[in-house]
Amino acid sequence: MPSSTITDPAADRPQLAPFAVPLGDPAGIGPEIVAKSWVMREARGLPAFFAVGDMASLRAVWLGPVEQIAAPEEAASVFNRALPCLQVADAGPVVPGTPSIDGARTAFQALEVAVGLARTGSAAGIVTAPVGKEQLYGVGFTHPGQTEFVAERCGVAPHNAVMMLAGPSLKVVPVTIHIPLADVPSVLTADLIRARAVTTVKGLQRNFGIPRPRIAVAGLNPHAGEGGALGREEIEIIGPAIEALQAEGMNIRGPLAADGLFHSRARETYDAVLCMYHDQALIPLKTLHFDEGVNITLGLPIVRTSPDHGTAFGIAGTDSANPGAMMAALKMAAEAARARLTHGC
Ligand SMILES: NC(=O)C1=CN([C@@H]2O[C@H](COP(=O)(O)OP(=O)(O)OC[C@H]3O[C@@H](n4cnc5c(N)ncnc54)[C@H](O)[C@@H]3O)[C@@H](O)[C@H]2O)C=CC1
Numbered sequence: 001m002p003s004s005t006i007t008d009p010a011a012d013r014p015q016l017a018p019f020a021v022p023l024g025d026p027a028g029i030g031p032e033i034v035a036k037s038w039v040m041r042e043a044r045g046l047p048a049f050f051a052v053g054d055m056a057s058l059r060a061v062w063l064g065p066v067e068q069i070a071a072p073e074e075a076a077s078v079f080n081r082a083l084p085c086l087q088v089a090d091a092g093p094v095v096p097g098t099p100s101i102d103g104a105r106t107a108f109q110a111l112e113v114a115v116g117l118a119r120t121g122s123a124a125g126i127v128t129a130p131v132g133k134e135q136l137y138g139v140g141f142t143h144p145g146q147t148e149f150v151a152e153r154c155g156v157a158p159h160n161a162v163m164m165l166a167g168p169s170l171k172v173v174p175v176t177i178h179i180p181l182a183d184v185p186s187v188l189t190a191d192l193i194r195a196r197a198v199t200t201v202k203g204l205q206r207n208f209g210i211p212r213p214r215i216a217v218a219g220l221n222p223h224a225g226e227g228g229a230l231g232r233e234e235i236e237i238i239g240p241a242i243e244a245l246q247a248e249g250m251n252i253r254g255p256l257a258a259d260g261l262f263h264s265r266a267r268e269t270y271d272a273v274l275c276m277y278h279d280q281a282l283i284p285l286k287t288l289h290f291d292e293g294v295n296i297t298l299g300l301p302i303v304r305t306s307p308d309h310g311t312a313f314g315i316a317g318t319d320s321a322n323p324g325a326m327m328a329a330l331k332m333a334a335e336a337a338r339a340r341l342t343h344g345c
């Protein structure tokens with residue numbers, strides 16, 4: 001049994017170790033939604049977790065009980081009475097809504113520590129609160145996002161780490177992620193589509209227990225290119241990639257016109273959609289499920305989830321952040337960790 005599980009003799013089933021929750025940018029809504037999730041832990045059946053970051057960022061927005069822990073092993077016994085926090089750095093004065101260099105460094109450090117804890121089994125996985133990408137880039141973070149950073153720390157190539165956004169009625173995967181829209185056509189290759197599709201299928205089996213996932217693939221151009229009249233990527237890149245995967249036995253179809261792929265009847269016909277660029281995937285997901293959308297990284301040896309939204313600097317410190325997506329991310333992390341134990345992979 002991996003060290004991220006302990007046995008509960010009463011229930012005679014493996015219990016998960018607590019999840020590590022890096023607080024993200026201290027000036028964003030991360031600390032608030034983590035604290036609010038802790039308040040809702042019993043009502044929502046959330047798994048045990050501990051914050052990783054600067055306790056001062058929690059104190060700046062929350063008057064509830066926080067207890068500093070020296071090691072993850074202390075988290076389980078503290079969790080019922082207080083939000084456990086593993087202090088990793090001093091973010092300096094925390095002003096909600098006003099990001100700072102020290103805050104970005106703390107977010108970076110907390111992420112690094114949390115990944116290490118999950119890799120060694122001291123945490124059952126990581127559930128990351130939002131970071132400010134612009135702020136992270138300013139302190140030497142060289143990856144496009146946390147997805148690629150965590151993948152690298154786990155020894156996984158970026159092509160094989162898949163960002164999936166998941167809500168109750170829709171799961172989407174952007175094939176290209178954080179790149180300028182103008183670069184999408186040149187980055188899109190059959191190899192990249194293949195790598196994303198293979199990891200997506202394995203990830204749906206492993207984390208969601210779907211035995212034979214049905215994959216729909218969106219086209220890049222309007223009307224999926226209209227037979228080449230509105231663009232040739234469907235004919236030259238996307239179509240051949242799909243045919244090759246079908247020949248290997250994958251339940252995959254497309255390229256399909258993206259504008260007709262997300263209505264309720266269409267959503268019943270697949271388990272996930274491969275989309276060609278970031279907004280093609282994230283706009284439908286966030287429109288349908290903003291307050292319950294989860295970003296889960298597939299293809300990693302550890303469980304990593306995150307709420308779908310960002311730092312929301314504009315409302316930080318106003319007590320108006322909705323913790324729904326953070327709670328959904330915690331629940332999905334626990335479900336994925338359990339599914340991995342059940343399916344033995
Ligand atoms: N997983 C992550 O770490 C992510 C980080 N980001 C980062 O967040 C920063 C801000 O990005 P934006 O595009 O402004 O997106 P955002 O998600 O932070 O905000 C978009 C809108 O939704 C609102 N909002 C977001 N979360 C909310 C919540 N829980 N409750 C109530 N209202 C909420 C905001 O106030 C704003 O009006 C950027 O630096 C970006 O890089 C963005 C997306 C994901």
Ligand SMILES: NCC(=O)COP(=O)(O)O
Pocket residue numbers: 144145146147148163282295306
């Ligand atoms: N738009 C999704 C997003 O920014 C999350 O990226 P990541 O930091 O989880 O890679």
